[in-house]
Every structure is written in C-alpha cells, then in structure tokens.
Amino acid sequence: MIKNSFSRSLKVIFFVTFIAIAASLTFRAVAANEPAAPTAREKSEDTIDKTGWKPIEVNLPTAMFVGTPQDIVVEKLEKPLGKPRPPFLAPPGTKLVSLGKPITSSDNDPIIGRLKYITDGDKEASDGCFVELMPLKQHVTIDLGKEYEIWAIIVWHYHLQPRVYFDVIVQVASDPDFLTDVKTIFNNDIDNSYGLGIGKNLHYIETNEGKLIEGNGVKGRYVRLHSNKNSNDDMNHYIEVSVYGKELESK
Numbered sequence: 590m591i592k593n594s595f596s597r598s599l600k601v602i603f604f605v606t607f608i609a610i611a612a613s614l615t616f617r618a619v620a621a622n623e624p625a626a627p628t629a630r631e632k633s634e635d636t637i638d639k640t641g642w643k644p645i646e647v648n649l650p651t652a653m654f655v656g657t658p659q660d661i662v663v664e665k666l667e668k669p670l671g672k673p674r675p676p677f678l679a680p681p682g683t684k685l686v687s688l689g690k691p692i693t694s695s696d697n698d699p700i701i702g703r704l705k706y707i708t709d710g711d712k713e714a715s716d717g718c719f720v721e722l723m724p725l726k727q728h729v730t731i732d733l734g735k736e737y738e739i740w741a742i743i744v745w746h747y748h749l750q751p752r753v754y755f756d757v758i759v760q761v762a763s764d765p766d767f768l769t770d771v772k773t774i775f776n777n778d779i780d781n782s783y784g785l786g787i788g789k790n791l792h793y794i795e796t797n798e799g800k801l802i803e804g805n806g807v808k809g810r811y812v813r814l815h816s817n818k819n820s821n822d823d824m825n826h827y828i829e830v831s832v833y834g835k836e837l838e839s840k
C-alpha cells in the first residue's frame with residue numbers, strides 16, 4: 590500500500606516536470622517569432638527629438654478636380670496618396686515667412702499675371718490668380734529678407750486641371766546669385782535636361798494641396814524654384830509658393 594502510494598507520487602512529479610518543460614519550450618518558440626529588436630541604424634533614425642513639434646498651418650484652396658487622373662503618361666510619376674496629406678510637423682516657432690516677400694525671375698515681364706502673385710497668399714486656381722512665364726527653362730527667386738531655418742516649402746504651380754511640371758528643382762542659398770553654397774532640396778529632373786544635375790525625386794500631379802518639399806532646417810535667405818514646361822504645354826506657371834521657416838537662434 591505504502592509502496593503503491595509512493596509510486597503514484599513519483600508519477601505525478603514526472604508528469605508535472607514534463608508539462609513545465611513543454612510549456613517552457615513552447616514559450617521560447619513563440620518568443621522567437623516576435624519582431625526583432627530595432628537595429629542600431631533604426632534607432633539612430635528615431636533619435637531626432639520631435640517633442641513639442643507642431644503641424645504647420647496650411648490653408649488649402651478650392652479643389653478643382655477629384656479622383657486620380659489616368660491619362661497623364663509620364664515616367665517616374667509619384668502614385669497619388671489617395672487621401673489628404675498628413676499634417677507636417679515642424680519645430681516650435683516655424684511659421685509662414687514668404688507672405689508678401691519680393692520675387693525676381695528669369696522672366697521679369699510675365700506673359701500673364703505678375704510675379705507678386707507668387708507670394709500674395711492667394712492659392713485659388715481661377716483666372717487672375719496665376720502667373721505664366723515664358724516657355725521652357727525658367728526660374729523664380731523669393732527673397733525672404735533674412736536667413737531662416739527652412740522646414741517646408743509648398744508650391745502650387747497650377748491646379749485648375751491635373752498637370753505634371755518638368756524639371757522642378759528647388760534650391761536654397763544665402764547668395765542672391767546662387768553661385769556659392771547652393772543647397773538643392775528637391776530635383777525631379779531625371780535626365781538632367783535642365784543641366785543642374787540628375788534629380789532623384791519623382792514627377793507628381795499638381796493638386797490643390799500643392800507639393801510639400803521638406804527643408805530639414807536648411808539655412809538660407811533666398812529660395813529659387815526652377816521648371817521647364819509641363820505636360821499640357823511649354824509654359825511655366827505659379828499660383829503660390831509658401832515657405833515655412835524658423836528664426837535663427839541668436840548667438
């Protein structure tokens with residue numbers, strides 16, 4: 590009787606131990622399927638402290654068309670997001686710094702409209718709101734009046750109908766002649782037909798949202814935007830350019 594009871598206890602101990610080992614192995618197998626811990630590289634991309642960053646305020650003009658146009662055949666065309674552009678975060682103190690600022694251009698006597706339309710705050714696509722520059726390679730330059738840290742530039746070329754503008758190149762400099770220390774923050778001239786170097790950015794279709802180009806805090810007083818015709822005709826157009834910058838911290 591005593592022997593029997595001892596043997597039963599042993600069986601119970603063996604059974605419990607077996608269950609515990611099996612459970613432990615199962616747990617390890619599940620743990621192995623979990624996503625790997627972030628690598629050093631992933632961590633470093635996450636180290637920018639964006640505490641206190643806020644969305645920039647962008648007032649959008651009336652949308653002139655809806656849906657995704659299917660009939661524009663252009664190489665390396667960005668796929669539309671299919672939903673509104675998410676808010677763009679920038680450091681505290683970042684604000685619109687281009688409103689009413691003076692413009693010069695490779696075409697100072699536009700065919701339609703006036704250069705000052707580009708920074709007058711009106712982004713509507715109606716007649717009388719856009720400036721038309723001469724055909725092919727042209728540029729406009731905004732003088733912000735002083736140096737800023739530039740976080741975003743939004744450009745509306747023309748959004749009455751879907752179009753793609755070619756060789757869109759956006760540069761920031763402290764030199765009004767753009768001869769020294771020029772920083773190119775956007776370039777979709779994929780074949781270097783403009784002559785400022787091959788760009789890696791994609792073509793895109795103009796909409797009422799404009800094109801937001803990230804500045805990443807690049808410093809400069811002058812913003813220059815190039816273009817070289819569009820998918821509809823050989824002309825160059827601008828409705829508005831908004832530059833969002835932050836005052837430089839005094840030393």
Ligand SMILES: [Ca+2]
Nearest residue numbers: 706711828829
């Ligand atoms: Ca305007």
Ligand SMILES: [Ca+2]
Nearest residue numbers: 778779780782
């Ligand atoms: Ca090109």
